[in-house]
Amino acid sequence: MKLFKTNKFKSLLLAGALSLSLFFGGCSSSTTILSTITGSNTTQDKNDNYSTSNNGSVPKGSAEASVERVVDGDTMKVKLKDSGKIVTLRLLLIDTPESVKPGVDPQPYSIDASNFAKGLLQVGDKVYIEYDHGDKTDKYDRHLCYLWFYNKEDKSWKMFNEKIVEEGLARVGYVYSQRRHLDTLYKAQDKAKASKLNIWSVNGYVTDKGFDVDTYNNGGAISSNSSSSNNTSQSNLNETVYANGGNSSSNKYHSSEHAHGMKGAIKITELQAKSKGYKACGLCY
DSSP states (O other), X not given: OHHHHHHHHHHHHHHHHHHHHHHHHHHHHHHHHHHHHHHHHHHHHHHHSOOOGGGTOOOTTOEEEXXXXXXXXXXXXXXXXXXXXXXXXXXXXXXXXXXXXXXXXXXXXXXXXXXXXXXXXXXXXXXXXXXXXXXXXXXXXXXXXXXXXXXXTTTEEEEHHHHHHHTTSOEEOOXXXXXXXXXXXXXXXXXXXXXXXXXXSSTTSEETTEEOHHHHHTTOSSOTTOOHHHHHHHHHTTSEEEEOOTTOOOOEEESSTTGGGOOSOEEEEHHHHHHTTOEEOTTTO
């Protein structure tokens, strides 16, 4: 009887050990399968679910294309991978000096901007087009976008719009409603201005409407021989003003942060406000 109980206990113990083995074996197998699936999805994420510009990746939903021709610093032609169609791009939020306008001499730094673009965007290079909210094309059927290129120096994807602004070869400017990367581009512009790079090397050449060639040819709006009235005017530009912030579409700056029921006002100098395209409120000034 004792022997029977001992054998029964051994049988139960063996059966339990076998069950545990099968259980963990099954879990291991399931884990392997799950790991394989997860690994596949992770690889897919790296290729398709692009993140923000902060880590050198292309934004999610961007369209792949290849460079066909650089027209100038802010306009180029690319071939869309999906359709094989060749389209013209008009890069959002930037404006370079005019180099190819019929009957008009190239503006200062326009050739530099064009050559800079041609140096970074070689024919046949793979690029990505990031569209913003709103219309994808303008009335000329140009695709409105941010262009991403592969930077061989640090082996990451960069926004070309930002890069050319950083070099002081383009100003921030917009005539369209798309403004996703506006803050990023303003930061790049502030750095270029502080270093007086290229278009910022001559005071007054860059305006809120484009580029003043006459001012450039005259050596700048403010020179070392400026009159006291000009110096006073420049000093006044350092006064604090308040511009509409948030999602407001207003391009006015005001004398107080609550003027006209304004909410979320941005406190900046008048010079900064004008450089960002804001204009003085007619009631405040």
